[in-house]
Amino acid sequence: MAPVLSAHLHVTAMLVQLLVLPGLAAAGKLLVVPVDGSHWLSMREVLDSLREKGHEIVVVAPEIGLHIKPSENYVMKFHPVNFTQEDLDEHFQAFLQDALQEGSSLERFLKIYQHMKRLSDMAISNCARLLYNKSLIQYLQESNFDAVLTDPVLLCGQILAEHLAVPSVFFLRGMPCSLEFEATRCPSPPSYVPRMLTDLSDNMSFLQRVKNLLFEIPNTFLCDFAFQPYEKLASEFLQRDVTAPDLLSHASIWLLRLDFVLDYPRPLMPNMIFVGGVNCVPKKLPQQVQDSNRDFSGFIPQEDL
Ligand SMILES: *[C@@H]1O[C@H](CO)[C@@H](O)[C@H](O)[C@H]1NC(C)=O
Ligand SMILES: *[C@@H]1O[C@H](CO)[C@@H](O)[C@H](O)[C@H]1NC(C)=O
Ligand SMILES: *[C@@H]1O[C@H](CO)[C@@H](O)[C@H](O)[C@H]1NC(C)=O
Numbered sequence: 387m388a389p390v391l392s393a394h395l396h397v398t399a400m401l402v403q404l405l406v407l408p409g410l411a412a413a414g415k416l417l418v419v420p421v422d423g424s425h426w427l428s429m430r431e432v433l434d435s436l437r438e439k440g441h442e443i444v445v446v447a448p449e450i451g452l453h454i455k456p457s458e459n460y461v462m463k464f465h466p467v468n469f470t471q472e473d474l475d476e477h478f479q480a481f482l483q484d485a486l487q488e489g490s491s492l493e494r495f496l497k498i499y500q501h502m503k504r505l506s507d508m509a510i511s512n513c514a515r516l517l518y519n520k521s522l523i524q525y526l527q528e529s530n531f532d533a534v535l536t537d538p539v540l541l542c543g544q545i546l547a548e549h550l551a552v553p554s555v556f557f558l559r560g561m562p563c564s565l566e567f568e569a570t571r572c573p574s575p576p577s578y579v580p581r582m583l584t585d586l587s588d589n590m591s592f593l594q595r596v597k598n599l600l601f602e603i604p605n606t607f608l609c610d611f612a613f614q615p616y617e618k619l620a621s622e623f624l625q626r627d628v629t630a631p632d633l634l635s636h637a638s639i640w641l642l643r644l645d646f647v648l649d650y651p652r653p654l655m656p657n658m659i660f661v662g663g664v665n666c667v668p669k670k671l672p673q674q675v676q677d678s679n680r681d682f683s684g685f686i687p688q689e690d691l
Pocket of ligand 1: 464466519520522
């Protein structure tokens with residue numbers, strides 16, 4: 387296990403340099419497996435500054451996408467998919483239309499569910515096309531990357547990282563069902579860590595704690611269901627039985643786009659680093675704030691979506 391540990395330490399050191407010590411970092415070679423949509427808009431900001439510091443970046447993505455387009459800033463490796471741009475745009479528009487409608491009927495819920503299922507099926511089929519593309523995988527293997535940077539919400543990047551035996555760095559806002567805390571065995575006591583959609587704070591009465599606990603139950607089923615196709619794909623491709631929490635637990639570093647200004651205090655694991663609410667392109671501060679020559683940036687929510 388020593389080589390694995392030393393690889394992890396190496397990557398940790400590299401990342402700390404990348405993030406904290408501009409100018410001191412040695413150039414590294416980074417494989418990026420992004421998730422399309424707003425996820426990409428946030429990640430692109432990071433890649434641009436990594437590139438400015440002289441790091442070599444290779445991005446692997448499906449050839450049809452929403453925001454991920456050919457760019458001269460990085461080496462982009464696109465792989466073929468089995469749908470057209472029109473198919474994707476159509477599905478996505480229909481999804482947005484139903485998702486942004488008023489009201490909460492069962493019919494609307496089912497429609498949204500169907501759209502999400504279809505988009506998720508597309509993502510899984512893309513992932514399989516990437517993993518089973520022999521020439522592309524061989525190119526990636528021969529490139530000898532120092533690290534894989536990925537948004538783990540689709541798990542494809544982590545499956546690839548394990549196949550290439552390259553340590554992975556996750557960059558995300560959060561996982562469905564708070565799977566990041568389960569996978570890392572991070573304490574998440576329901577007595578004071580409020581669950582998603584509960585509208586609770588970290589200071590709960592007894593009954594609120596009961597509610598918080600109850601909100602956790604559906605998560606178990608939903609996430610099992612959502613990640614099953616990836617578990618199946620990963621188990622076939624890596625030729626061993628793996629679960630989603632297994633895969634996630636192998637991340638070297640979690641860069642979380644969270645901030646205790648916006649999020650309640652909670653326990654974290656040592657490899658979880660809060661990088662602030664980096665979401666899409668940072669907003670420009672109002673002129674009078676800039677003029678006042680003080681740093682208010684942490685107090686302005688940068689959620690664009
Ligand atoms: C694999 O990906 C490359 C691009 O990276 C593409 O040119 C090639 O057609 C793909 N092969 C298959 C079998 O899809
Ligand atoms: C694309 O491929 C997947 C399997 O990889 C299949 O389930 C799906 O129906 C295909 N889609 C189209 C539009 O052919
Ligand atoms: C928690 O909430 C209770 C009731 O609302 C309040 O009395 C108490 O001061 C709060 N504790 C903290 C630490 O904010």
